[in-house]
Amino acid sequence: MSARRFFVEGAHARGSRVIITGGDARKIVSVLRLGDGDRIEVVDSTGAAFDARLQVDGGLVEATLVDVLERAPDDRRSIDVAQAVPKGTKMDFVVEKATELGAAAILPFYSERSVVRDAGAGKAERWRRVAKAAAQQSGRRNVPAVESPIEFASLVSRFSRYDLVLFPWELADRVPLRETLPALLAGARRVLVVVGPEGGFSHTEADAATAAGGRTVWLGHRILRTETAAMVLLAILEYV
Amino acid sequence: MSARRFFVEGAHARGSRVIITGGDARKIVSVLRLGDGDRIEVVDSTGAAFDARLQVDGGLVEATLVDVLERAPDDRRSIDVAQAVPKGTKMDFVVEKATELGAAAILPFYSERSVVRDAGAGKAERWRRVAKAAAQQSGRRNVPAVESPIEFASLVSRFSRYDLVLFPWELADRVPLRETLPALLAGARRVLVVVGPEGGFSHTEADAATAAGGRTVWLGHRILRTETAAMVLLAILEYV
Numbered sequence: 001m002s003a004r005r006f007f008v009e010g011a012h013a014r015g016s017r018v019i020i021t022g023g024d025a026r027k028i029v030s031v032l033r034l035g036d037g038d039r040i041e042v043v044d045s046t047g048a049a050f051d052a053r054l055q056v057d058g059g060l061v062e063a064t065l066v067d068v069l070e071r072a073p074d075d076r077r078s079i080d081v082a083q084a085v086p087k088g089t090k091m092d093f094v095v096e097k098a099t100e101l102g103a104a105a106i107l108p109f110y111s112e113r114s115v116v117r118d119a120g121a122g123k124a125e126r127w128r129r130v131a132k133a134a135a136q137q138s139g140r141r142n143v144p145a146v147e148s149p150i151e152f153a154s155l156v157s158r159f160s161r162y163d164l165v166l167f168p169w170e171l172a173d174r175v176p177l178r179e180t181l182p183a184l185l186a187g188a189r190r191v192l193v194v195v196g197p198e199g200g201f202s203h204t205e206a207d208a209a210t211a212a213g214g215r216t217v218w219l220g221h222r223i224l225r226t227e228t229a230a231m232v233l234l235a236i237l238e239y240v
Numbered sequence: 241m242s243a244r245r246f247f248v249e250g251a252h253a254r255g256s257r258v259i260i261t262g263g264d265a266r267k268i269v270s271v272l273r274l275g276d277g278d279r280i281e282v283v284d285s286t287g288a289a290f291d292a293r294l295q296v297d298g299g300l301v302e303a304t305l306v307d308v309l310e311r312a313p314d315d316r317r318s319i320d321v322a323q324a325v326p327k328g329t330k331m332d333f334v335v336e337k338a339t340e341l342g343a344a345a346i347l348p349f350y351s352e353r354s355v356v357r358d359a360g361a362g363k364a365e366r367w368r369r370v371a372k373a374a375a376q377q378s379g380r381r382n383v384p385a386v387e388s389p390i391e392f393a394s395l396v397s398r399f400s401r402y403d404l405v406l407f408p409w410e411l412a413d414r415v416p417l418r419e420t421l422p423a424l425l426a427g428a429r430r431v432l433v434v435v436g437p438e439g440g441f442s443h444t445e446a447d448a449a450t451a452a453g454g455r456t457v458w459l460g461h462r463i464l465r466t467e468t469a470a471m472v473l474l475a476i477l478e479y480v
Contacts, residue, residue, distance in 0.1 A: 014415075067414050100468055138462045174307050175254075178479055220478065222378045228340055228471075235475040238460065239418055 004032065005041040005049075008063075012044045017064045018052070025061040028054065041069065078190055079237055080162070081230045082107040082155055084197035085116045090227045094195075095127045097227075099134035099144050101234035106131065107192075108149040113199035124148040152205060155194070156212045164188035165214040168195060168229050169206050172216035181240060184215055191237065195229045244272065245281040245289075248303075252284045257304050258292070265301040268294065281309060318430055319477055320402070321470045322347040322395055324437035325356045330467045334435075335367045335386060337467075339374035341474035345385040346371065347432075351392040353439035364388040392445060395434070396452045404428035405454040408435060408469050409446050412456035421480060424455055431477065435469045 006028075008018045020028065028034050035056050042052040042063055049070040052063035070076075081103045083094050091108060098106055108127070110117055127146045135143040159165045164184055185191075194214065201209070206216060219229060246268075248258045260268065268274050275296050282292040282303055289310040292303035310316075321343045323334050331348060338346055348367070350357055367386045375383040399405045404424055425431075434454065441449070446456060459469060 097468060100462065100464060101472070102462060137465070140462060181479075222340065222342060222380060224340060225377070228337060231468075231471060232341070232475040235472040236479045239421075239476045239479065 004034075004039070005043060006063075007043050010044055011046045012042070012048070012050065012065055014050065014065055014068050017062055018042060020061040020063060025059065028061050029056060029059070077185075077188065077237065078104040079234060080105040080107060080190075080192045081234070082109055082192060082194045083230055084109055084111045084114050084152075084195060084226065085119050085149055086198060086226050087115050091119070091123070091127060092130050094227050094230055095130045095146060096134040097231045098234060099131045099140065100138045101231060102140070102238060103144050103230075103234060105145040105147070107147050107155060109152055109155045110149060111152040111197055112202045112205055114197040115199075116197075119149055153208075156208050156214075159192065159209070159212040159214055162188075162190045162192040164190075165192045165194060165209070165212075166233060167201075167206070167209045167214040167216045168193075168219050168233065169216045170200055170218070170223070171203075171206070172218040174218050177217055177219065177236065180215075180217060181236070184217075185237075185240060193230055193233045193237075195226060195233075198226050244274075244279070245283060246303075247283050250284055251286045252282070252288070252290065252305055254290065254305055254308050257302055258282060260301040260303060265299065268301050269296060269299070317425075317428065317477065318344040319474060320345040320347060320430075320432045321474070322349055322432060322434045323470055324349055324351045324354050324392075324435060324466065325359050325389055326438060326466050327355050331359070331363070331367060332370050334467050334470055335370045336374040337471045338474060339371045339380065339384050340378045341471060342380070342478060343384050343470075343474060345387070347387050347395065348389040349392055349395045350389060351437055352442045352445055354437040355439070356437075359389055393448075396448050396454075399432065399449070399452040399454055402428075402430045402432040404430075405432045405434060405449070405452075406473060407441075407446070407449045407454040407456045408433075408459050408473065409456045410440055410458070410463070411443075411446070412458040414458050417457055417459065417476065420455075420457060421476070424457075425477075425480060433470055433473045433477075435466060435473075438466050 006020060006024045012018060034054055036054060038054045040052050040054060040063060042050045042065060050065040051067040051069050052065050055062045081098045085091055085108045095106055124146060131146050132143050210216060224232060246260060246264050252258060274294055276294060278294045280292050280294060280303060282290045282305055290305040291307040291309050292305050295302045321338045325331055325348045335346055364386060371386050372383050450456060
């Protein structure tokens with residue numbers, strides 16, 4: 001915990017003003033010798049952290065929460081992306097964009113209609129380098145784990161590790177995501193997004209995914225390329 | 241209007257059941273000779289079009305609206321994407337993804353910090369070919385217009401044609417989009433998304449954009465590459 005980090009009881013929000021009392025107030029004024037306009041970090045009871053600007057008036061120490069540094073752990077959603085390995089260098093693109101858009105881990109896999117059945121040795125290493133470069137470029141503090149490709153059956157057996165598995169499928173019920181996603185996301189902290197190959201998932205695969213708890217979702221009338229679907233879902237999940 | 245398209249009074253929704261009467265019912269049964277399970281298109285008073293499944297029981301003709309084919313014109317939002325021409329072949333990528341994600345038109349432009357100042361003759365033609373291919377691939381009925389590159393000042397002078405101009409800027413107030421976008425979008429039918437070059441917009445440009453009615457928005461803590469920003473906004477605008 002940084003010397004300038006202070007805990008203030010209650011759940012706060014950006015823009016609100018909090019009063020700092022007791023030993024914390026004395027530390028700010030007498031030890032750190034901070035004054036009007038100086039910045040501190042305020043952490044609230046939910047674990048959310050804020051960048052805060054001080055107003056010091058004699059012994060009265062207040063802080064305005066100007067920016068959220070870290071959402072409360074309960075709010076923070078971790079999203080893994082499972083992607084059927086696409087043709088050519090498209091997986092590089094998926095890894096780059098998924099990293100840029102905040103994916104926690106990337107799980108390449110092969111499925112029934114995968115054109116690519118063996119990405120070849122060294123591919124996972126290459127994707128890890130792409131993830132590292134993209135993480136640096138985007139200012140992320142961490143690099144997403146990129147696993148070596150697995151079979152679809154192995155992927156399905158891991159669904160139980162997640163609170164929610166989103167399974168975009170062009171044959172899913174044609175209900176707009178905005179009508180389904182909020183309820184699906186309620187309380188979901190570990191989310192997996194599973195994107196099929198160029199030819200889509202087979203019915204057998206969709207059945208297996210559903211049986212294992214995956215939720216089929218529909219991404220709209222337009223046909224998205226396999227390398228676009230994960231990006232779209234990551235952008236929406238960040239927005240929601 | 242297709243022979244199987246029928247107008248049914250009122251504003252309807254996916255899943256609802258409508259009764260078809262009079263000449264339309266006779267046409268369905270006697271002229272088109274349609275029966276249980278056959279599909280027709282139903283248009284309601286708002287202009288929304290539905291894929292509908294018939295139930296015919298003697299003279300009683302009903303239809304269940306199973307899918308929205310076209311939203312009511314009032315609901316339909318048209319989104320143009322203005323993109324500062326990026327380096328290399330990244331504009332191809334922007335055109336492809338913007339087409340896939342439903343952009344109505346694409347406006348390439350040059351700005352203060354653009355590395356590329358002259359995309360070269362033939363580039364606009366190339367982008368139009370990319371748009372056409374992407375439109376076909378994605379099942380769109382129309383191809384977005386791709387204009388020839390213009391200067392930033394010309395772009396700004398066109399802001400008044402839109403109900404809303406979204407101007408993502410890394411120095412915008414750090415308010416999450418989910419807190420700002422719903423109010424900005426209220427009633428906005430013609431929307432323009434303006435994405436800056438690799439080096440971002442200058443303060444002068446942001447001021448000019450704001451003076452012309454553009455609304456600066458913040459896309460989050462992570463730094464998005466210039467070619468990613470439009471995609472993210474298009475995905476979110478489709479979701480909202």
